[in-house]
Amino acid sequence: MHPTDLTPFSPPGTDEYAAACAAFQLAAPVDPAGAFTARSVGDVVRAVATARRAGLPLRVHTTGHGMGRAAPVAGALLLRPLIDAPVRVDPVARTARIPAGKRWSDVLPAAVAHGLTAAHGSSATVGAVGYLLNGGISFYGRRFGVAANLVRSITLVTAAGEVVVASAAAHPDLFWALRGGGGGFGVVVEVEVALVPMHRVVTGMAVWDAAGAATAGPAWQRWAETAPREVTTSLRLLNVPPLPTVPPALAGRRILVLDGAVAAETPADVERAEKVTAEMLAALPEPEFSTWAPAGPETLPLTHMDPAEPIPFRSDTLLLRSLPEAGWAALLDAAGRSELLSVELRQLGGAFAEPAPDGGAFQRVGAPLLYWACGLPGERTEADLAAVRAALAPYATGFTAPTFADHFGQPQRTYDEAARARVERVRRDVDPGGLFAGDVAAIRDR
Ligand SMILES: Cc1cc2nc3c(=O)[nH]c(=O)nc-3n(C[C@H](O)[C@H](O)[C@H](O)COP(=O)(O)OP(=O)(O)OC[C@H]3O[C@@H](n4cnc5c(N)ncnc54)[C@H](O)[C@@H]3O)c2cc1C
Known part of the structure; x- marks a missing residue:
């Protein structure tokens, strides 16, 4: 590959670039060097390999509701995973497998059909993955707690291009850090979440x-x-x-x-x-x-x-x-x-x-x-x-x-010193080259 060949990322000025850059938050500039909408896990793996070979930072968003939270995307490659697969509800286990790119409006009909619901936020247009990775404050929260506590497994593509399933049983440190650790661990392609009964x-x-x-x-x-x-x-x-x-x-x-x-x-x-x-x-x-x-x-x-x-x-x-x-x-x-x-x-x-x-x-x-x-x-x-x-x-x-937290410039503090150090250790382990460093939200310690 020629060093400047950014395939499958599209350059500015193309329809594909515009579609991949579309974000709910219009106040944050979305002007990456190239942008790509991934429709499959294979697409995501290809995109990660391109970013690594080109030596460019890789940024991830799905709906862009939180586009202002991380650093500006200028100069990076922007990946929008909209995985082409349905939300799968298991009514017996009371879980949903949610592909990246799905919004709560995609999850709710599938769950409600079985007398279940998810600990979604106030807006159904928010992306399920971006909400859960950042905690999630729901109108069911005083009953069920922070929504990320209901996550059962997270499948992601790491900077090394590996597909990893993190859960309590496998990669438990990564699983811990992914749930509210502030991003920058890789590209999540699927989240498995517990649903709750709701009549x-x-x-x-x-x-x-x-x-x-x-x-x-x-x-x-x-x-x-x-x-x-x-x-x-x-x-x-x-x-x-x-x-x-x-x-x-x-x-x-x-x-x-x-x-x-x-x-x-x-x-x-x-x-x-x-x-x-x-x-x-x-x-x-x-x-x-x-x-x-x-x-x-x-x-x-x-x-x-x-x-x-x-x-x-x-x-x-x-x-x-x-x-x-x-x-x-x-x-x-x-x-x-x-x-x-x-x-x-x-x-x-x-x-x-x-x-x-x-x-x-x-x-x-x-x-x-x-x-x-x-x-x-x-x-x-x-x-x-x-x-x-x-x-x-x-x-x-x-x-x-x-x-x-919607604004990168605003100082934020989410966890104590011990948790912050543990999150950073996990991030260094999973992304030693800092491919996803720009995706780390401004929820660092002050
Ligand atoms: C109108 C409105 C109402 C809201 N209501 C609530 C609410 O009631 N409760 C609440 O807790 N929050 C609420 N939020 C905040 C919202 O939950 C967060 O901004 C959330 O992070 C948005 O996720 P997203 O995927 O839609 O947005 P994005 O901007 O696409 O993603 C946000 C971040 O999540 C990460 N991310 C997203 N997808 C992936 C992926 N596939 N792989 C790796 N990282 C990924 C990235 O770091 C990205 O920067 C609201 C926001 C808005 C604008």
């Missing part, structure tokens, strides 16, 4: 005018701290754009929204889930309206109203201790002055907080609250995010949940 979920949203947040926010936190673990919620201040697609009652308004899920794993659990929902709403001021009601688990990804189409955004995140009165006042003041589209607190605790003996590098979140906010890219958003961060800084734990 119905009680889900929906309760809406208040943002002016009610000073009362509703602290009341939600008081309820959240002792809530049963089958419920996981999100409280958001939303700046609703005045768009024709938005219901007129909400368009152009600042509102407070409570959404999430109460899990009803069996038919016998539905009544209790409705009671838990009623108790949650009774602990809060009367909302303008509430749509919380029992529904099929396949509808849960609609609850949070995440955008389905690619958008440019800038965001920030922190894990927080419980907010005292002064913390709520500072948060609501900074958020209220901002033009941020969303300022969110996710309810953690429950199984999120518990150690998982067989878990990976990121297996639990000790903090009770996860903060995430976003806006359109620009100076105003940078200033708004900085103001909210400053308001919350006294309550930050100093750690971050990896899936919510």
Whole structure:
């Protein structure tokens, strides 16, 4: 091969290059030296060999939801594994084999058909592999913990071009590091994950005018701290754009929204889930309206109203201790002055907080609250995010949940010193030449 022959990667300006570079996060430049969509494990092996021979770094993405998290891709080769194989559910073992490139929207119908579901996040357009490799914070998380703890095996192509299946039984150190270790271990081509029984979920949203947040926010936190673990919620201040697609009652308004899920794993659990929902709403001021009601688990990804189409955004995140009165006042003041589209607190605790003996590098979140906010890219958003961060800084734990870190420039810290050293040791063993070094997310220790 000629040293500049980058086959099977396509050069800039071609349709193949554009298709392989397509990313949900439009604010991050996607300008690699060549790009390739791999449809098979053989394609991935070929791509790894080319990158190694050309001496170019190899980067991996599937949907590009987290495109801003790792270093810019300029100068690297970009591989997009969209493996041409179906999601395979084993209803007896309660597992799903998910080929790289599948989104949660590809997994859910196959699982729900058997009375099962996956510990997916708020959006069904997120890629299952990228979510699970980075931990995964689900609306089922207070019941089942960090989603990566449900992973049973991971098949990847290493920098040496070998196909390796990592599990508790084989390559256990690599299996540990892959689950939340921050990327840069190889190209994952399949993940096997445990599914959970789910008959119905009680889900929906309760809406208040943002002016009610000073009362509703602290009341939600008081309820959240002792809530049963089958419920996981999100409280958001939303700046609703005045768009024709938005219901007129909400368009152009600042509102407070409570959404999430109460899990009803069996038919016998539905009544209790409705009671838990009623108790949650009774602990809060009367909302303008509430749509919380029992529904099929396949509808849960609609609850949070995440955008389905690619958008440019800038965001920030922190894990927080419980907010005292002064913390709520500072948060609501900074958020209220901002033009941020969303300022969110996710309810953690429950199984999120518990150690998982067989878990990976990121297996639990000790903090009770996860903060995430976003806006359109620009100076105003940078200033708004900085103001909210400053308001919350006294309550930050100093750690971050990896899936919510969207920006390479933002310092992140996911694990303690011992875990960080172990992750780096595994990474050196599996990729001694640093072929995938650019894929290491900014979730390094500070
Ligand atoms: C609208 C929206 C809603 C979200 N909701 C949630 C939520 O509720 N809970 C939550 O935890 N997170 C949530 N996220 C964050 C999301 O889970 C992470 O950004 C996740 O990493 C995206 O994975 P992806 O494969 O879709 O994205 P990509 O950008 O394609 O991948 C992200 C990273 O994963 C790695 N990766 C992906 N595929 C492979 C592969 N085949 N082999 C090796 N490495 C790979 C790479 O390091 C890549 O940089 C949300 C994000 C958005 C934009």
